[in-house]
Amino acid sequence: MKAVVMRDKQLLVDTLKAPTPAAGEVLVKTLACGICGSDLHMFHHCEHVLGNFKRSGIPVDFDAGQDVVFGHEFCGEILDHGPGSDKQLKVGTRVCSMPFIFNRNGFEHVGFSNGYPGGYGEQMLLAEGLLVPVPGDLPAHLAALTEPMSVAVHAVNRARLEGDEVPIVIGCGPIGLAMIAVLKSRGIGPVVASDFSPKRRALAEKMGADLVVNPAEQSPYQSWVEVAAPAGYDIKGPQAMYGLGPQPKPCVIFECVGIPGLIQQVLQSAPPRSRLMVVGVCMESDRIEPMVGIAKEMNISFAYGYNGEEFARTLYDLAEQKFDASPLITSTVGLDGVAEAFAALSKPDEQAKVMITFE
Known part of the structure; x- marks a missing residue:
């Protein structure tokens, strides 16, 4: 052969x-x-x-x-x-x-x-x-x-979404793009997507992202505020930190890049009490400042691969056009x-x- x-x-x-x-x-x-x-x-x-x-x-x-x-x-x-x-x-x-x-x-x-x-x-x-x-x-x-889409399905399942979250997808490579499709198929959103590449931002729009940003020009977290938070909400303000006054919808971040420093960047920039799902595979050692995560009461989870049920269901969802x-x-x-x-x-x-x- x-x-x-x-x-x-x-x-x-x-x-x-x-x-x-x-x-x-x-x-x-x-x-x-x-x-x-x-x-x-x-x-x-x-x-x-x-x-x-x-x-x-x-x-x-x-x-x-x-x-x-x-x-x-x-x-x-x-x-x-x-x-x-x-x-x-x-x-x-x-x-x-x-x-x-x-x-x-x-x-x-x-x-x-x-x-x-x-x-x-x-x-x-x-x-x-x-x-x-x-x-x-x-x-x-x-x-x-089926295989790459199953990775996204598994990550979304691991996030245990309840339906009222406004997610941010960091990185619009194949897994980030798959993540957008799976989130939209489940009615989760609006979905904020972020990538430096104009071609990948265009693909994110095709996959259904509601708000696509270039992080070199606009913070995806500030974009998230525009669609998920009440007027006047300040991510870095004391009311946000201590959960006082009108609160935003829950924020769930899917990190789909996998480079050193990105987890720390999310901890610093995301709104308090956000949930971070790490899907991007970083092959290097990394460092975070736990105090930042503690002060903001962040949750960090990791997702890897998929199980047999998720794999089979994803194949059938593709056939049934649950997502494109x-x-x-x-x-x-x-x-x-x-x-x-x-x-x-x-x-x-x-x-x-x-x-x-x-x-």
Whole structure:
């Protein structure tokens, strides 16, 4: 099979031996696969990322000196079943799956493994028990957005919104954009979105954000005041600090950037008693001043990944058009265009989600 291989710190198109499904596994033909920010991080900073995973207890590891085929945001078609399989889903069925394999050797993450190639290749091995059939005629490139959209669904679920909140989305990359779509689908808002990139601000509007700001020109927190607070409300005033007088609607901030200093910036700038949901993956050490958070009675939570129910529900929500994720995809490429797409994705003004297609 043809695949894009990470080898010697390069992305190369090569022909590899097709994988063979073991017990409990299925062989699928890749139909579409998204390029994830995690893939970019892994390509540019592989040893550092794997070290962070180990310290965090994330069971993802592989030998960076051997071939790796990335790709964990995918849609495929069943070609064959391993021995002893249930075969509840027939050959030819289009499927999505969480990119996990549990076998006698332990845990493998499809796309971050030496033994389980991901969706940057023409074929993959997936766990039969984790397959979710693609409903109806949902196109493969949209079904492949299930994985990143599930990350946003999980973060919104973790925020435990009650419906009266006015959220702020910091960073309008793929996850921030997905966050906007999920919030709007649940009737939460108005949604304030913030990004330095004009192209990503335009995408935020397409995804349904009600107020989109350039933080170089306007504080997103002041913009939030305009739509969530009573007249005369001062974020930094003593009445706001001590909860006296007319109060604003609850503020929930989704941090979708993941760079050092941003959590501290939110603590300093957000209104008192805000809730911060950290979704952006910062790969560096960071520092905060707890006194700021204590004085403002801030809540900080973190969100990572998704569960099986959220993954399956997200696929069906895409099929039922509960939200429109199509603006996320800003470009499509074949395998020969992946290396160039990685270069383009390193510049946030260029792209949001690049989709590899095989059809």
